[in-house]
Amino acid sequence: MAKNRDEGTVTDPGKGSQTREQIVTQALHIAAYKGLEALTIGTLAKKLKMSKSGLFLHFGSKENLEAAVVERAGELFFSHVLLPAEEDGLEGIEQVWTLCDHWLDFVEKGILPGGYFFTGAFFLCARQDGAIPRAVNQIMRQWLNALEETLDAARRVGDIHTAIDSRQTALELNGLLLGVQCSYLMDHKDHIQARSVILTKLGSLATDKIPVGAFASLKAWRKYLEGRHE
Amino acid sequence: MAKNRDEGTVTDPGKGSQTREQIVTQALHIAAYKGLEALTIGTLAKKLKMSKSGLFLHFGSKENLEAAVVERAGELFFSHVLLPAEEDGLEGIEQVWTLCDHWLDFVEKGILPGGYFFTGAFFLCARQDGAIPRAVNQIMRQWLNALEETLDAARRVGDIHTAIDSRQTALELNGLLLGVQCSYLMDHKDHIQARSVILTKLGSLATDKIPVGAFASLKAWRKYLEGRHE
Numbered sequence: 001m002a003k004n005r006d007e008g009t010v011t012d013p014g015k016g017s018q019t020r021e022q023i024v025t026q027a028l029h030i031a032a033y034k035g036l037e038a039l040t041i042g043t044l045a046k047k048l049k050m051s052k053s054g055l056f057l058h059f060g061s062k063e064n065l066e067a068a069v070v071e072r073a074g075e076l077f078f079s080h081v082l083l084p085a086e087e088d089g090l091e092g093i094e095q096v097w098t099l100c101d102h103w104l105d106f107v108e109k110g111i112l113p114g115g116y117f118f119t120g121a122f123f124l125c126a127r128q129d130g131a132i133p134r135a136v137n138q139i140m141r142q143w144l145n146a147l148e149e150t151l152d153a154a155r156r157v158g159d160i161h162t163a164i165d166s167r168q169t170a171l172e173l174n175g176l177l178l179g180v181q182c183s184y185l186m187d188h189k190d191h192i193q194a195r196s197v198i199l200t201k202l203g204s205l206a207t208d209k210i211p212v213g214a215f216a217s218l219k220a221w222r223k224y225l226e227g228r229h230e
Numbered sequence: 231m232a233k234n235r236d237e238g239t240v241t242d243p244g245k246g247s248q249t250r251e252q253i254v255t256q257a258l259h260i261a262a263y264k265g266l267e268a269l270t271i272g273t274l275a276k277k278l279k280m281s282k283s284g285l286f287l288h289f290g291s292k293e294n295l296e297a298a299v300v301e302r303a304g305e306l307f308f309s310h311v312l313l314p315a316e317e318d319g320l321e322g323i324e325q326v327w328t329l330c331d332h333w334l335d336f337v338e339k340g341i342l343p344g345g346y347f348f349t350g351a352f353f354l355c356a357r358q359d360g361a362i363p364r365a366v367n368q369i370m371r372q373w374l375n376a377l378e379e380t381l382d383a384a385r386r387v388g389d390i391h392t393a394i395d396s397r398q399t400a401l402e403l404n405g406l407l408l409g410v411q412c413s414y415l416m417d418h419k420d421h422i423q424a425r426s427v428i429l430t431k432l433g434s435l436a437t438d439k440i441p442v443g444a445f446a447s448l449k450a451w452r453k454y455l456e457g458r459h460e
Contacts, residue, residue, distance in 0.1 A: 035354045037267030124265045124350030126415035141416060172427065175409020176402060183401045185356035186371060
């Protein structure tokens with residue numbers, strides 16, 4: 001692993017990186033559960049049984065630590081949500097579906113504990129200045145852009161109607177996901193219903209290239225997707 | 231004003247209440263802008279040029295202060311969003327519209343500064359235990375219930391289709407609002423587009439009791455609503 005410029009006076013780069021990883025993991029756990037504002041060097045030092053000065057050696061400031069936490073959270077989000085949609089052989093409406101499906105997976109599997117780290121952090125810090133709000137905003141932007149791009153691509157291959165406004169539709173899909181997440185957090189319902197909401201929305205965008213029956217149920221939809229790969 | 235049991239040893243109830251109001255106002259400003267976790271007795275005392283012990287006399291604990299802040303935020307939300315929809319003469323689909331319209335107003339007018347206090351707080355603390363997360367959850371629940379009840383009522387007067395699942399539709403409308411708010415915070419777009427998204431959704435729910443033309447534009451919609459009151 002590359003020596004990180006924030007490691008300060010740590011002399012063994014390998015060991016320093018490892019400790020740093022552990023610190024970020026623990027810090028992310030706190031931040032995802034209680035928000036970035038709850039993350040203090042003091043609480044973290046106690047959890048890790050380290051001295052505050054030891055922590056400062058690794059990060060130099062609370063802001064650097066927060067930046068590392070947001071970066072790690074972003075990496076997890078990208079690898080679990082955005083990357084699967086870029087898999088070979090996925091195209092058109094299936095790619096849009098894969099993004100939404102994995103977004104829900106990410107939440108269901110509790111990859112990040114707590115409510116929904118990015119949504120909470122985004123809404124709370126959207127109007128604040130500084131490196132951290134910008135980083136959080138950037139992750140949200142990349143997510144919306146990915147949705148928009150796959151919608152554009154789905155239009156190009158004729159899966160969805162040409163008249164559809166991709167940006168607007170990305171926003172609506174994101175809204176539906178936030179709405180079902182909200183309801184999930186409140187009522188602890190399962191996400192099957194959530195996927196049906198997304199499927200109905202996709203059905204309203206689709207051209208007659210895709211048989212109407214494919215949108216009748218999740219089972220029918222999964223069967224249709226299998227057929228696309230045969 | 232009634233003497234509050236949290237006022238402790240403050241001897242003049244009137245003055246105590248007034249000071250308490252000022253404290254809560256300032257605390258809400260901090261919490262709405264930076265989240266409840268950012269609210270510390272120390273920061274607040276500095277802002278208000280009061281002593282920490284003076285603040286403790288009024289609230290006893292940080293948790294009591296947070297509870298008062300969430301309560302005040304809830305009151306603002308109810309008076310600006312839920313109450314207008316209960317006005318005499320409003321019924322059916324117009325009541326559903328009024329709720330969504332005022333939700334957007336609440337955000338546009340910056341009644342609470344920052345991103346969107348309840349959404350941020352809700353997502354961040356939905357999986358936490360305690361009085362504050364429960365209070366935040368309760369406000370979100372009351373909002374969703376209000377949406378659901380007006381949808382039920384709209385169905386009863388024949389404005390929307392009988393087959394519509396009110397709970398599911400309330401969740402979808404809330405999701406659309408969160409989605410447009412997200413986009414607004416990111417791109418600083420105006421909310422006219424947001425209202426069009428809501429109007430299109432309402433159009434998809436409406437029976438033929440309502441002329442299709444009413445959903446063609448916001449202008450047409452407002453004209454149609456005027457006609458309902460003539």
